[in-house]
Each structure stands twice: as C-alpha cells, then as structure tokens.
Amino acid sequence: VVVVVGSVNADLVVALERIPRAGETLTASGLERRQGGKGGNQAAAAARLGGDVRFVGRVGDDAEGAAARAALEDDGVDCAALLPTAGEPTGTALVLLEGDGENAIAVVPGANARLSPDDVAGALAPLPGEHVVVLACLEVPVETVHAAARAARQRGWGFVLNPAPAQPLPAELLALVDVLTPNEHELGLLSPGGAPALLEAGVGAVVVTRGAAGADVVTAQGQEHHDAYAVAGGPVDTTGAGDAFSGTLAWALAAQRPLGDAVEQACAAGALATRAVGARAALATAAEVESVLRR
Numbered sequence: 126v127v128v129v130v131g132s133v134n135a136d137l138v139v140a141l142e143r144i145p146r147a148g149e150t151l152t153a154s155g156l157e158r159r160q161g162g163k164g165g166n167q168a169a170a171a172a173r174l175g176g177d178v179r180f181v182g183r184v185g186d187d188a189e190g191a192a193a194r195a196a197l198e199d200d201g202v203d204c205a206a207l208l209p210t211a212g213e214p215t216g217t218a219l220v221l222l223e224g225d226g227e228n229a230i231a232v233v234p235g236a237n238a239r240l241s242p243d244d245v246a247g248a249l250a251p252l253p254g255e256h257v258v259v260l261a262c263l264e265v266p267v268e269t270v271h272a273a274a275r276a277a278r279q280r281g282w283g284f285v286l287n288p289a290p291a292q293p294l295p296a297e298l299l300a301l302v303d304v305l306t307p308n309e310h311e312l313g314l315l316s317p318g319g320a321p322a323l324l325e326a327g328v329g330a331v332v333v334t335r336g337a338a339g340a341d342v343v344t345a346q347g348q349e350h351h352d353a354y355a356v357a358g359g360p361v362d363t364t365g366a367g368d369a370f371s372g373t374l375a376w377a378l379a380a381q382r383p384l385g386d387a388v389e390q391a392c393a394a395g396a397l398a399t400r401a402v403g404a405r406a407a408l409a410t411a412a413e414v415e416s417v418l419r420r
C-alpha cells in the first residue's frame with residue numbers, strides 16, 4: 126500500500142508569447158485546465174502502475190475539488206481521506222507558459238494549507254499492518270508531514286519525502302526520512318552540505334534526481350549512479366517527471382523491491398512520463414516500465 130500525504134491543485138495553464146512584466150497586460154493564445162499538485166501527480170503515477178494507493182489531502186468544497194477527486198478516482202486512487210474543506214478554495218496553480226518553454230508559476234495553496242496532523246492521524250489509524258510506504262511532499266504544512274513521518278516510524282512503515290518545493294527542514298523530521306528525493310536544485314536549497322550532511326542528519330538514503338542525467342543514490346554505503354532512460358523521439362514535456370519518479374519509487378518500495386531496483390524503475394517511469402504534455406498525460410503502466418528496464 127502506498128499512502129500519499131500531499132497536495133492537489135487545479136492547474137490553469139496559460140500559453141503566451143512571453144511572460145508579462147509587472148504592470149503589463151498581454152493577450153494569451155490559450156488556456157488549459159489540468160489536474161496537478163505534486164501529491165496528486167505522485168498518487169496518479171503509483172496508481173497507474175497498478176498500486177494500491179490511498180490519498181490523504183484536502184480540496185475545497187467546490188467544483189475544482191470535485192473534479193480533482195474524480196480524476197484521482199479514475200486513475201484508481203482511493204480518495205476516502207481526501208477531505209472537502211469549507212471556506213478554502215481547492216489549491217490552484219496559475220502557470221504562465223512561454224512559447225520557448227520558459228514558465229512562471231503562482232501557487233495558491235488553498236485547502237492544501239489546511240491539511241493537519243489530525244487529518245493524517247485519522248487517515249492512517251485504520252490502515253492495516255504491513256508493506257505500507259508513506260510518500261509526502263512539501264506542498265502541505267511541514268507539521269503535517271512531520272506527523273506522517275512519526276506515524277510511519279511508529280508503525281514500522283517506510284517514509285519517502287519528496288522535499289519540493291524545497292525549504293529547510295527540522296532535524297527531527299530528517300531523522301525520520303528513509304528515502305529523500307530532491308532534484309539537484311532542491312538538494313542545494315535543502316542542504317548546503319549536500320547529500321552527506323543529510324545522511325549525517327539521519328536520512329536513510331538520498332536519491333538525487335538530475336533530469337536527463339538520471340539519478341544518484343547516496344547512502345552510508347556510498348554513491349551509485351543510475352543513467353536516465355532515453356525517450357524515443359525525445360522528451361515532449363518534462364513537467365511532473367519528478368512526481369512520476371517519487372510515486373514510482375514509493376510503489377516499488379511498497380512491493381519490497383531493494384532501493385537500487387526501485388530507483389531504476391523510477392528512472393524508467395520518469396522518462397516515460399515525458400512522452401506527452403502535462404504531468405499526468407503519459408504516466409507509465411507497470412508493463413511499460415518492465416518493457417524498457419535495463420535490469
């Protein structure tokens with residue numbers, strides 16, 4: 126079982142020739158609504174692979190929240206603990222997308238900011254025993270992530286943290302993380318001392334994702350590099366590759382795969398996720414991951 130404690134966003138993607146400057150008004154060439162939020166994307170990735178995935182999160186009591194729930198349920202995610210929240214909008218990301226692929230993003234946390242330690246306790250308490258991996262991101266309050274980490278440790282479950290968007294984390298939280306999955310940029314913000322300092326703080330393993338350069342696994346045993354998988358025809362949109370990576374890693378760990386194998390599967394799924402525009406448009410099935418794996 127993979128339990129995703131995370132965010133749900135309604136993404137409004139606005140296509141423009143260029144990103145407007147302060148005070149400037151430009152006419153956009155298009156508008157797309159997409160399902161987003163790191164948590165939602167991660168849960169969708171794990172469920173598309175065939176995992177038993179439970180989502181713990183909050184949406185507004187609004188049409189966007191209903192649409193977000195329906196999309197996750199369509200992907201097979203159990204949304205019993207996706208709670209409607211009065212008085213807050215569903216999280217929203219306003220994405221300004223330039224012709225050349227540059228973007229500027231404003232995120233309204235909305236209901237995501239209301240996900241509480243009590244919500245997590247209530248959602249995790251009834252879950253039965255074994256082979257559970259909890260996956261969290263930082264688009265929900267850090268106290269809530271901390272509560273999820275504590276609950277996971279208490280019950281002997283795995284805890285994977287995707288530290289995005291990056292922020293400095295309390296040492297007591299780091300000590301509860303089994304696997305941390307920053308990209309290179311997040312690693313820099315999180316830890317001036319790099320991966321070794323995080324291991325020192327008690328993180329079990331740091332898996333640094335490096336886009337088209339693959340991923341590095343850093344543990345007390347040393348460092349192991351995993352090359353990226355080539356994407357046939359080249360990547361179309363790398364948005365959400367990291368979410369597919371973390372969701373897949375949690376799924377593979379919940380299936381009792383050793384970390385090196387799980388990272389290999391995550392690299393394959395991250396590459397496959399870049400085949401189409403949108404974070405959830407090209408998420409891989411287990412058969413697709415299996416068919417491209419090198420080992």
Ligand code: ADP
Nearest residue numbers: 308334335336337339353360366367392395396
């Ligand atoms: P994020 O989206 O969080 O910045 P990355 O860009 O590092 O994360 O992508 C996560 C993983 O997805 C990488 O480690 C890699 O395995 C895979 N990936 C991402 N971009 C590409 C790409 N252009 N080609 C092949 N694999 C990719």
